[in-house]
Amino acid sequence: MTSAALFNVWKSCGFKSSPYFQDVLQESSDTKSLRLFVGREEEQRQLLTTIGSSDSSRQAVAGFPGVGKTTLVQYIKAEAKKANYCVSDEFISITPEHSSDALLGQLIAGIYDSICACEPELKDREEMKNACHFVEFTRQRNISGGMQIMGIGGEISVSTEIHDPIVGLTLPARHIIKNLLKCVLDENKFEGVILHLNNIENLSESDTLKAADLLRSVRDTGLMVDGLHLIVVGPTSAVQDVINRHRQIESVFTPIMILEQLTLSDVHKLLENRYEALKIDSGQPFHRLIKNSIVEELYTIFCGDLRGILKSLDHGIKTLLLRNRNDTISLPFTLADFRPIIRELSQQESEKLERNLGDLNWERIVNWADKDLDSTQTQESLSRIWAISVGNVSIKIRELITAGAVEALPKRVERKIQYLLTGSARLATYKK
Numbered sequence: 001m002t003s004a005a006l007f008n009v010w011k012s013c014g015f016k017s018s019p020y021f022q023d024v025l026q027e028s029s030d031t032k033s034l035r036l037f038v039g040r041e042e043e044q045r046q047l048l049t050t051i052g053s054s055d056s057s058r059q060a061v062a063g064f065p066g067v068g069k070t071t072l073v074q075y076i077k078a079e080a081k082k083a084n085y086c087v088s089d090e091f092i093s094i095t096p097e098h099s100s101d102a103l104l105g106q107l108i109a110g111i112y113d114s115i116c117a118c119e120p121e122l123k124d125r126e127e128m129k130n131a132c133h134f135v136e137f138t139r140q141r142n143i144s145g146g147m148q149i150m151g152i153g154g155e156i157s158v159s160t161e162i163h164d165p166i167v168g169l170t171l172p173a174r175h176i177i178k179n180l181l182k183c184v185l186d187e188n189k190f191e192g193v194i195l196h197l198n199n200i201e202n203l204s205e206s207d208t209l210k211a212a213d214l215l216r217s218v219r220d221t222g223l224m225v226d227g228l229h230l231i232v233v234g235p236t237s238a239v240q241d242v243i244n245r246h247r248q249i250e251s252v253f254t255p256i257m258i259l260e261q262l263t264l265s266d267v268h269k270l271l272e273n274r275y276e277a278l279k280i281d282s283g284q285p286f287h288r289l290i291k292n293s294i295v296e297e298l299y300t301i302f303c304g305d306l307r308g309i310l311k312s313l314d315h316g317i318k319t320l321l322l323r324n325r326n327d328t329i330s331l332p333f334t335l336a337d338f339r340p341i342i343r344e345l346s347q348q349e350s351e352k353l354e355r356n357l358g359d360l361n362w363e364r365i366v367n368w369a370d371k372d373l374d375s376t377q378t379q380e381s382l383s384r385i386w387a388i389s390v391g392n393v394s395i396k397i398r399e400l401i402t403a404g405a406v407e408a409l410p411k412r413v414e415r416k417i418q419y420l421l422t423g424s425a426r427l428a429t430y431k432k
């Protein structure tokens with residue numbers, strides 16, 4: 001089969017590509033542009049005002065998976081760039097294998113990359129040249145763990161033979177960071193640099209504790225520097241564990257911003273924007289593919305998990321278009337057309353969850369859903385539903401959270417921790 005014979009369902013409907021993509025919006029993308037961003041006006045104002053009103057700031061954005069945390073911060077960076085802050089599309093990761101030195105190295109590289117992305121001419125400044133040597137060194141060499149950049153007199157040791165002239169050079173991290181930021185601020189055209197830490201979603205419970213210790217270890221050296229603005233992103237429980245574990249870190253971060261799900265009207269607007277932006281013929285109205293009732297049904301199932309909604313729409317519309325390829329297709333598809341797709345997705349998700357959870361934990365999810373799919377539960381109430389001790393509930397709930405079937409609601413001093421079934425578990429137990 002030649003490429004000319006490949007059928008593109010989206011082009012057959014007048015779109016350049018799928019309007020239901022789940023990728024993070026990017027400033028530089030033609031089909032996934034940040035111009036498609038909708039909603040979050042209050043959150044935008046809060047994040048941007050904090051940056052604009054501070055010489056240096058540290059903020060955290062949390063929420064359930066799929067709620068749009070990373071895309072919000074991408075949008076914030078793009079808006080800040082317009083106001084003369086240096087940013088990069090890339091983000092910094094925290095991994096449990098990191099040492100404080102390695103994280104400081106990433107911070108330095110992130111600042112350097114952000115400056116280069118916004119003002120390449122600054123590469124010729126002495127501060128940038130010095131930092132460039134360090135960034136290239138840390139990226140290209142297999143570092144054995146002997147690199148010391150936090151102290152004044154640390155030296156580099158590597159596991160491969162190095163003939164680089166910076167071997168043996170003292171690398172005080174705060175000095176490098178301050179010089180980079182001074183280089184930016186001295187230009188009088190830039191207000192600072194914004195860095196984005198974004199992989200906390202991938203950390204286990206024990207890993208978040210290590211990440212908290214890691215942030216504390218670099219607080220004064222790498223975070224508390226004029227001109228540097230940091231935004232940490234991740235699921236609510238992980239961000240709370242990382243930011244609130246140590247008073248030294250909690251005290252220098254603004255209160256954690258916990259994102260609620262997008263409103264249903266914002267989801268409709270998001271889809272309308274995508275249809276309009278991705279239509280092939282800009283002079284013609286787009287073909288409406290689905291009735292709003294489909295979006296409303298998926299919104300209920302996924303509790304506003306935008307990623308889950310879009311993934312289901314992408315799969316479902318492709319499937320319906322392919323199955324009816326040789327017939328006259330009546331658009332837009334109705335909920336009656338789409339409901340068999342939801343049942344198929346439910347069956348697939350239930351098989352996957354049962355396989356991942358095991359029979360007993362899967363049965364616990366089903367019992368919870370049968371009791372009340374939309375309910376929030378405490379460990380005490382789950383003890384009654386599952387007929388096991390509260391101690392055992394604590395163990396099982398951690399297993400279910402790790403498997404992506406349950407989410408812990410934001411911790412509150414005045415109440416016991418509450419839990420909610422995720423969109424994945426709700427889809428798996430779909431009954432209609």
